[in-house]
Amino acid sequence: MMREKATTLYLGPQHPGITGNMMVKLKVEGDTIVKAETHVGYLHRGFEKLMERRNWLQSFTIVCRICVPEPDPNELNYARAVEEIEGREVPERAEWIRTLVMELSRLASYLLWFGGQNGSAGLYTMPQWSVGDRDYILDLFEELTGGRVYHMYIWPGGVRRDLPEGFTGRVLQTMDYLEKQLIKYDQLMFENTIFQKRAKGIGWIDPAKAIEWGVVGPPLRAAGFKSDVRIDDPYLIYDKLDFVVPTQKGSDVWARSLVRREEFQQSINMVRQIIDKMPAGEVYNKIPNPMKWTIPAGDAYVKAESARGEFGYYVVSDGGNKPRRVHVKGPAYVHGVTLLEEVLKGANISDVSFIMNSLGTCPPEIER
Amino acid sequence: MTEDKHIKEQKIVDQLSGTFQNLTGKVKRERRVEVSVEKKLIPSVLSYVKDQLTFTHMSHMSCVDWLEDEHFELVYILWSPELKVQLLVKTLINRENPVIENVDMIWGQLNTYQREIREMYGIQFTGLVGREEFVLEDWDEMPPMRRDFDTAEYIKDVFFERPGRDGAKDVREVIATRSGEEIPELAKKYSRD
Amino acid sequence: MPNDKKSQKIVDIIQNAARKHSLFVLAYGTGCGAIEIPPTMTSRYDAERFGIRGMATPRQADVLLVTGYLATKTLKRVIRAYEQMQDPKYVIGFGSCTINGGMYWDSYNTIKLLDKYIPVDVYINGCMPRPEAVIEGFIELQGLIKDGKANGATKYKENIDWYRANQKKVIKNWNMPDYNW
Numbered sequence: 001m002m003r004e005k006a007t008t009l010y011l012g013p014q015h016p017g018i019t020g021n022m023m024v025k026l027k028v029e030g031d032t033i034v035k036a037e038t039h040v041g042y043l044h045r046g047f048e049k050l051m052e053r054r055n056w057l058q059s060f061t062i063v064c065r066i067c068v069p070e071p072d073p074n075e076l077n078y079a080r081a082v083e084e085i086e087g088r089e090v091p092e093r094a095e096w097i098r099t100l101v102m103e104l105s106r107l108a109s110y111l112l113w114f115g116g117q118n119g120s121a122g123l124y125t126m127p128q129w130s131v132g133d134r135d136y137i138l139d140l141f142e143e144l145t146g147g148r149v150y151h152m153y154i155w156p157g158g159v160r161r162d163l164p165e166g167f168t169g170r171v172l173q174t175m176d177y178l179e180k181q182l183i184k185y186d187q188l189m190f191e192n193t194i195f196q197k198r199a200k201g202i203g204w205i206d207p208a209k210a211i212e213w214g215v216v217g218p219p220l221r222a223a224g225f226k227s228d229v230r231i232d233d234p235y236l237i238y239d240k241l242d243f244v245v246p247t248q249k250g251s252d253v254w255a256r257s258l259v260r261r262e263e264f265q266q267s268i269n270m271v272r273q274i275i276d277k278m279p280a281g282e283v284y285n286k287i288p289n290p291m292k293w294t295i296p297a298g299d300a301y302v303k304a305e306s307a308r309g310e311f312g313y314y315v316v317s318d319g320g321n322k323p324r325r326v327h328v329k330g331p332a333y334v335h336g337v338t339l340l341e342e343v344l345k346g347a348n349i350s351d352v353s354f355i356m357n358s359l360g361t362c363p364p365e366i367e368r
Numbered sequence: 369m370t371e372d373k374h375i376k377e378q379k380i381v382d383q384l385s386g387t388f389q390n391l392t393g394k395v396k397r398e399r400r401v402e403v404s405v406e407k408k409l410i411p412s413v414l415s416y417v418k419d420q421l422t423f424t425h426m427s428h429m430s431c432v433d434w435l436e437d438e439h440f441e442l443v444y445i446l447w448s449p450e451l452k453v454q455l456l457v458k459t460l461i462n463r464e465n466p467v468i469e470n471v472d473m474i475w476g477q478l479n480t481y482q483r484e485i486r487e488m489y490g491i492q493f494t495g496l497v498g499r500e501e502f503v504l505e506d507w508d509e510m511p512p513m514r515r516d517f518d519t520a521e522y523i524k525d526v527f528f529e530r531p532g533r534d535g536a537k538d539v540r541e542v543i544a545t546r547s548g549e550e551i552p553e554l555a556k557k558y559s560r561d
Numbered sequence: 562m563p564n565d566k567k568s569q570k571i572v573d574i575i576q577n578a579a580r581k582h583s584l585f586v587l588a589y590g591t592g593c594g595a596i597e598i599p600p601t602m603t604s605r606y607d608a609e610r611f612g613i614r615g616m617a618t619p620r621q622a623d624v625l626l627v628t629g630y631l632a633t634k635t636l637k638r639v640i641r642a643y644e645q646m647q648d649p650k651y652v653i654g655f656g657s658c659t660i661n662g663g664m665y666w667d668s669y670n671t672i673k674l675l676d677k678y679i680p681v682d683v684y685i686n687g688c689m690p691r692p693e694a695v696i697e698g699f700i701e702l703q704g705l706i707k708d709g710k711a712n713g714a715t716k717y718k719e720n721i722d723w724y725r726a727n728q729k730k731v732i733k734n735w736n737m738p739d740y741n742w
Binding site for chain 3: 505508517520522523527528529
């Protein structure tokens, strides 16, 4: 009987199944993966070096391009870090508008995830529906900020402009529409026996080691831990809103899908509460002349909860008008490199893309 | 701002200063504690806070280049899910010969962070196993995130510049110079060098 | 079939009409612009009514859509994918990073002018371009194909030495195959 040797496959940068521009080098025996290695660096732009050459206000315009599917946590973290080092107060209405933008961005990111997860399983109807519905949220963003994908709206001191006329009515209409669509998504995806059979038991993460490995976000909540930056390290006005953080016990792809679906429903409720309770007031605490604006020496570490996990920013200032160091850490830094190599051991080749989508590996934030 | 509000943060500072020598710490604000320690104590401090003080989650590891003071500053950022406190452990390394011990046997994901810092700053971690290249490919210049790497010179040598891009001059001045006309007043006001 | 100019012209018209109505785009998201491709291809701004759809491998694709900036590591793979594609092939430069370097004009790892490394037929400007702008770029490419002017591939074959010199300046470890078809 012939002994099978392990072959090397390059699930390379040009592939219709991977979530972005990265490479996973697989050693397979038959159909089972023996060893996986992640190669990144195809999207490296050197953001941190760019930010050392631009002053504090110019840096906020390039920060949103670090994470391509969900740019708003980046802007929020940069603004909060600069405000913390300087000690600048933000008006209350600006905090409520920032929370509204963050929740809408979370909904858009989940809709894109619906498309990606099902597209890698072969259910191509779902991307057609969910990416089309995501466009309604991008229309709202275009009306509010001027851009569909990259907003550049949240800056140190508040937000750039107030809500336009009739905006809140249109947001509520979109929320009603999305809630009705969620029933259809349930029928197509969550009650679908084929999706359940494909998703249960795949991509299992050991809950006893999850925190030590640095897992954050929906994979950690699917392992049974009630951990969310919005309740652990509260920021903006989340302590005034009423929401539930869902957890599951399975810790596989099916459990993570259920967690995300529940959070989708919670975000819709939160948007309705925000619009109901928003106070009136100013939206911007004006900074002095931007070309000569200096921040006193100090450092700060701030976190925000994005749709894929916890986003962290470490900002250091040396008293000048340019940042000394801005170090960005996205959730995919751990999920896409060490965790993926661990979870893919013993998996089937046809499940690689499925697992990558459920962990939320997004290469632009690994290598900035 | 009284100290009564930050009881659990102050307790962490006291426990750490009591256990290790030459460790200075302070409470920055609610849920943020910062300590500074010398580099040979880093592995024992990290093991102590992981096992005894419940800081089991490693959030981030970063490095800052202080060229004027001739040292690098390494920062390890940890989180405790039970106490809900973020701890920043800072240490200084000499810039001439930057060496520090590898700590990825404590947390496995530090392998990735340390490989990136080794590539971007040139700091050697004794005993670190992993591929040399993480993000850059075939890079044979100085490590790019150091303050003395001059990006403007580098891109002039290697890449092409768009014709018409002339530093930070206003576009009306560039067009007027190119077609031999007089430079308008508004352009002179906005041109920078 | 008689081999005179008039029938050659009729063959060209039929050939170009068939080519421009079925452009297959290679599924390669090289940069940030890849986030506006799913909306263009799905139900709201449906690009499939123009005959545009995604394809999995370079051997089967006609159009290489370079969506945004290119790091030097990706440029090596893009050149390899471009040289594996078969004639007739077209390149569309998407976003302002391909035109003049965009907002990464002072980055040490991205290339600034795409036209010096592979020949570009149509540029679409914006950061990001809207899906309607993307479809207009494709219609412009269809117009060029109809007039017989979209010949970036012949330009590449004729000036291969100049392109190779520019590419080798940026890519230091040159272990790529020769381009001989």
